[in-house]
Amino acid sequence: AQTVTQSQPEMSVQEAETVTLSCTYDTSESDYYLFWYKQPPSRQMILVIRQEAYKQQNATENRFSVNFQKAAKSFSLKISDSQLGDAAMYFCAYKVTSGSRLTFGEGTQLTVNP
Amino acid sequence: DGGITQSPKYLFRKEGQNVTLSCEQNLNHDAMYWYRQDPGQGLRLIYYSQIVNDFQKGDIAEGYSVSREKKESFPLTVTSAQKNPTAFYLCASSITGLSTEAFFGQGTRLTVV
Numbered sequence: 001a002q003t004v005t006q007s008q009p010e011m012s013v014q015e016a017e018t019v020t021l022s023c024t025y026d027t028s029e030s031d032y033y034l035f036w037y038k039q040p041p042s043r044q045m046i047l048v049i050r051q052e053a054y055k056q057q058n059a060t061e062n063r064f065s066v067n068f069q070k071a072a073k074s075f076s077l078k079i080s081d082s083q084l085g086d087a088a089m090y091f092c093a094y095k096v097t098s099g100s101r102l103t104f105g106e107g108t109q110l111t112v113n114p
Numbered sequence: 115d116g117g118i119t120q121s122p123k124y125l126f127r128k129e130g131q132n133v134t135l136s137c138e139q140n141l142n143h144d145a146m147y148w149y150r151q152d153p154g155q156g157l158r159l160i161y162y163s164q165i166v167n168d169f170q171k172g173d174i175a176e177g178y179s180v181s182r183e184k185k186e187s188f189p190l191t192v193t194s195a196q197k198n199p200t201a202f203y204l205c206a207s208s209i210t211g212l213s214t215e216a217f218f219g220q221g222t223r224l225t226v227v
Contacts, residue, residue, distance in 0.1 A: 035215060091157060
């Protein structure tokens with residue numbers, strides 16, 4: 001079974017600074033997708049960024065970027081120029097290309113200090 | 115407006131009673147999911163369905179049941195066999211086999227007293 005592990009239950013960052021959230025996963029598949037979701041206090045899940053495993057180039061969305069290391073099965077999220085609105089729970093997720101099962105990690109609670 | 119709707123937002127039940135949580139989507143998505151969220155445990159998969167009249171157990175299916183009679187609907191029943199049913203439940207839907215993201219409902223907070 002696929003597993004997703006986020007080893008940092010909590011992280012904090014100063015406003016305008018950069019923070020990196022870690023995620024590792026375990027799979028025997030070669031084709032899959034990886035996602036980072038954000039869950040603010042409203043508890044509404046919001047997609048932050050996605051990465052296709054077949055793409056070597058790391059995905060970027062404005063201030064959010066990933067470091068995808070396929071061989072190491074690592075998928076970290078970097079948030080640059082952190083803003084107060086970035087404070088939320090962040091979840092890493094995995095989905096195999098050939099199916100629908102979507103597996104999440106335990107989450108990292110990010111605090112942004114003014 | 116396309117989206118995924120969960121109802122109700124808050125639900126209270128007495129211990130020993132079955133309760134059904136509603137999830138409806140008008141996104142024409144094939145796949146639908148139910149997750150349970152507890153503090154410090156992330157989102158744990160209860161059941162998912164890739165197609166009408168078919169569904170698979172997730173990691174914590176014991177004490178839960180689902181049906182998928184229509185593409186738009188994926189109700190979750192929390193049975194009296196679920197030992198600790200108080201939790202936040204999230205429903206989601208997605209397109210099968212693509213990198214498009216899953217869309218989530220607003221969630222249902224179930225409290226069993």
